[in-house]
Amino acid sequence: MKAAEGIRVDEVSMAYGSSKILDGVSLSIGKGSVITMVGPNGCGKTTLLKIINNLLKPDRGRVFVEGREVNSMPAHRLARIMGYVPQGHKISFPFKVRDVVITGRMPYIPAFSSPKREDLEKTEQALVLTGISGLADQSYTQISGGERQLVMIARAMAQQPSVLLLDEPTSYLDFKNQILTLKMIKEISRSRKVTVIMTLHDPNHALMFSDEVVLLRKLNGSRAGNVIAFGPPHEAITPKNIQAAYGVEVEIAEVKGRKLLLPL
């Protein structure tokens, strides 16, 4: 990977009070790839996403995006590069879908100004990209959970980011909407050359939808580090690594050339 491309997480450590969550995490992520972070609850996935997005400052280590250190960039500059969809994001005011998506243009609209034509155009493009143009005039509070997740992705894409961070984008979604959302995320990454980093709960989804997988463990006081494996899905998600991350025995089955994780 060229230094100026993609994302580099360099020896990042983080503690909340006296409990250390991340210890010396280093990752090098190529531009345009889909990276999935998996690991047990509380292992630090959300913390790491927030550090990458400069919402949290790590105790040690640095994060570079496209060659620039994230904490050296003003928030509105960083927001033009990175879109962030937090976990279970909810808006309770009945805004129209289009009005939610246009808030993604905030980093481009000067204070006290109204959206310009370009902002409206990018908003419409983001609605088309995520396949929700038909919902544009509906109230955000009256659409389904799957649709709301697409609205949040559209809002992030209206920022025209080159990096999209998604925290558990499939939580709370039914089976069909999980698959639709993951396919949409992969399609956006491919068509827009957007680097995606997302956290997922299901290692099988990570097997199916990622270019590379980061498998993390809880430190639990050990000095072995968080990253059990980082690489192509089939190399990272092995029975041995899943045992190390979750303490669960699994086997890998192969169906028509596709690999599947099954608990024993």
Ligand SMILES: Nc1ncnc2c1ncn2[C@@H]1O[C@H](COP(=O)(O)OP(=O)(O)O)[C@@H](O)[C@H]1O
């Ligand atoms: N603001 C905070 N203050 C104290 N502890 C926190 C805070 N945020 C997260 N934690 C703790 O840090 C650990 C990692 O949290 P998190 O990054 O949310 O993990 P994950 O997303 O992998 O479930 C958890 O034990 C959580 O309780």
Ligand SMILES: [Mg+2]
């Ligand atoms: Mg989390």
